Amino acid sequence: MSDKKMKKIVAETFLDLAHMLETGQSGKKIPIAVTAIGSEHGEETIYSAALEAAKKGITVKVIGTRDVKAENLESVLVSSEEEGHKKMDEMLSNKEVYGAVTMHYPFPIGVSTVGRVITPAAGRKMYLATTTGTSSVNRVEGMIKNAIYGIVTAKACGVSEPLVGILNVDGARQTEIALQKLKENGYDIRFASSGRSDGGMIMRGNDLLTASADVMVMDSLTGNVLSKLLSAYTTGGKYESLGYGYGPGIGEGFEKLIMIVSRASGVPVIEGAVEFAREMLLGEYQKVLSEEFKKARKAGLDDILLELKSGKREESADAIKAPPKEVVTEEILGIEIMDLEDAVTCLWGAGIYAESGMGCTGPVVLVGEHNLEQARTILSQKKFIG
Numbered sequence: 435m436s437d438k439k440m441k442k443i444v445a446e447t448f449l450d451l452a453h454m455l456e457t458g459q460s461g462k463k464i465p466i467a468v469t470a471i472g473s474e475h476g477e478e479t480i481y482s483a484a485l486e487a488a489k490k491g492i493t494v495k496v497i498g499t500r501d502v503k504a505e506n507l508e509s510v511l512v513s514s515e516e517e518g519h520k521k522m523d524e525m526l527s528n529k530e531v532y533g534a535v536t537m538h539y540p541f542p543i544g545v546s547t548v549g550r551v552i553t554p555a556a557g558r559k560m561y562l563a564t565t566t567g568t569s570s571v572n573r574v575e576g577m578i579k580n581a582i583y584g585i586v587t588a589k590a591c592g593v594s595e596p597l598v599g600i601l602n603v604d605g606a607r608q609t610e611i612a613l614q615k616l617k618e619n620g621y622d623i624r625f626a627s628s629g630r631s632d633g634g635m636i637m638r639g640n641d642l643l644t645a646s647a648d649v650m651v652m653d654s655l656t657g658n659v660l661s662k663l664l665s666a667y668t669t670g671g672k673y674e675s676l677g678y679g680y681g682p683g684i685g686e687g688f689e690k691l692i693m694i695v696s697r698a699s700g701v702p703v704i705e706g707a708v709e710f711a712r713e714m715l716l717g718e719y720q721k722v723l724s725e726e727f728k729k730a731r732k733a734g735l736d737d738i739l740l741e742l743k744s745g746k747r748e749e750s751a752d753a754i755k756a757p758p759k760e761v762v763t764e765e766i767l768g769i770e771i772m773d774l775e776d777a778v779t780c781l782w783g784a785g786i787y788a789e790s791g792m793g794c795t796g797p798v799v800l801v802g803e804h805n806l807e808q809a810r811t812i813l814s815q816k817k818f819i820g
Contacts, residue, residue, distance in 0.1 A: 463493045465508075466711050467522050467534040468704065470498030471515040474697045475673065483704030492712055495531055497521050526690050533691035533711035535679070535704065540765060540798060541567040543774070543790045545685030546580065546654050547694050548587040550678040550710060551664040558645035561588050561596070565657035565680040566694050567792045571775050575742050577609040577651055578735075583684040584649035585623065586726050590717030591710075597626035599637040599647030603656055606636055612738050621733035662696065665703060674699040678706035682714055686727060689720060754779050757787040762800035766810055768819045771797045777818040784812050 466487075470480035477498050484494045488506035496502065497510045497518045510525070512518045519538070525531045541547075546567030553560050563584025570576035581598055588596035598613070600606045617623050625635040626647035637647060642660065652660070658680070665674035679695035691714055693707045727735070769777050774790045774797045781788040781801065786809050789800045801809045813819045 464712060464715055465493040465495055465531040466708055467495045467497055467510070467525055467531040467536075468708065469515070469518045469522055469534070469536040470496050470500070471512070471518050472537050472697055473699070475700060479701055480704055483701040484708070486701065486705045487708040490709070492708055494708060495525070497525075523690075526692075532715050533682075533693065535693045535695055535707045535711060537695055537697050537699075538793070539683065539692050539694060540791045540793045540800070541683045541692075542685070542688070543568050543571065543792065544579075545569070545683045545688045546576075546583065546792075547681040547683050548580075548584050549657060549661045549681040550587075550591075550706075551661060552677050553643055553645040553664070554667070555643040556645050560642075560645040560647065561649045562657045562661055562681075563587070563649050563651050564654045564684075565661045566654055567683060567685075568654060568771065568797070569685070571771060571790075572742055573653060574605045574608040574612065575739050577605050577653060578612050578739065580654075581609070581613055581623070581649065581651045582726055582730055584651060586684055586719060586723045587682065587714070588649050589726075590719035590722045591713045592717065593648050595624055596648035597624050597646075598649045598651060599626035599628070599635055599641060601637050601642070601650055601652040601656065603652055605653070608742075609651065610635060612742075615738055616730060616733045616735060619733035621730050621735075662698075665696075666698065669700075672698060674703045677703055678710040679703050681710065682719070684719075684723065686723070691715065691719070754783045756782050757785055760787050760802050762787065762789050762802055764801050764803050764806045765791070765793055765798040766801065766806070766813060766819065767793065767798055769797050769799060769813070770818075773818055774799070777813055777816075780816055780818065781809055781812060784808075786812070 468480060468484050470477040473479050477500055481496055481502050484496045485504055485507055488494050488504055493506050495508045495510050497512055501509045512521050522534050526534055546564035546569045549562040549565035551560055561584050563580040569579040585596055600609050627633045628637055628641050629644050629646045630638055661680055665677045669675050674696055679699060683692050691711060693711050695704055695707050777799050778788045778790050786805045791798045791800045
């Protein structure tokens with residue numbers, strides 16, 4: 435038996451044991467939730483995908499309006515998309531499931547998703563780092579973190595020495611310099627080489643098609659477009675038929691395994707996302723995340739990021755402290771990503787506790803329900819929103 439297969443068996447055994455101790459349920463269970471309401475192709479598509487995953491031995495709990503019974507498949511009935519998301523969070527918190535696949539989640543700043551696609555020219559798996567969420571409001575800092583998030587995801591899924599390339603977008607050269615510095619300081623990062631004649635770790639469009647890199651680094655908006663394109667280019671765009679979705683939300687301190695798919699994702703992609711979630715769990719991705727950031731910090735990551743931030747903020751903003759923390763459930767949309775932290779600070783200055791986040795349509799400011807209208811008024815007066 436190979437070492438990889440043995441490690442997978444051991445990881446699965448420990449997860450099964452943890453589930454039994456926490457819930458009292460025995461059996462081959464590493465349950466994964468899937469929310470069904472909201473798909474452009476109807477709930478039937480989600481249930482069909484869940485059933486296909488269940489046939490492969492994965493325990494799936496579908497949160498939706500239909501009661502479907504099958505081996506390894508359980509229905510959790512709700513009446514709305516909002517209720518479904520609340521139920522998903524509750525099940526994750528209670529360890530009724532260890533991961534979830536859903537079409538929307540407001541990740542906090544610092545967390546973004548690493549997608550996985552199948553490249554058309556070579557039929558290879560490639561990790562897009564990242565595809566939704568925002569690792570940092572500073573573009574280059576975000577791309578540096580995206581590279582580490584991509585490495586974490588690839589390693590958790592069994593790619594022991596992933597090759598990292600940087601897509602030729604704004605900030606690519608600064609990101610290259612920073613990653614080279616990490617490598618020089620001892621961080622074990624392996625760089626890909628472009629398939630074009632001049633090589634180098636800056637990747638071109640051709641490299642996306644041929645998977646010249648295992649991990650392709652970019653900003654999340656570019657990654658989101660590419661994920662859609664590579665998932666739906668064979669169908670005309672309305673049905674995502676290839677790949678594994680937009681991937682898991684990765685970030686330090688974020689412990690929920692939440693996999694994002696699109697409302698346009700079809701059966702193969704939803705099924706792939708469930709399989710992707712199981713791989714992440716068996717690969718102990720949280721342990722990999724901790725180890726990679728520990729090694730990166732030893733190589734000077736914090737100093738490199740501090741250099742990027744120096745001189746960017748006004749002293750007056752630094753002097754404003756957050757009000758007492760409270761539960762924030764309401765989203766205010768329409769804020770430019772570069773203004774997001776300033777908007778939060780503005781509300782703090784007015785005595786309103788707020789947090790930054792990323793919704794499915796872009797950046798959001800999160801506030802308590804009782805502060806929603808006042809916060810909107812302040813942000814409108816200050817020209818953060820229309």
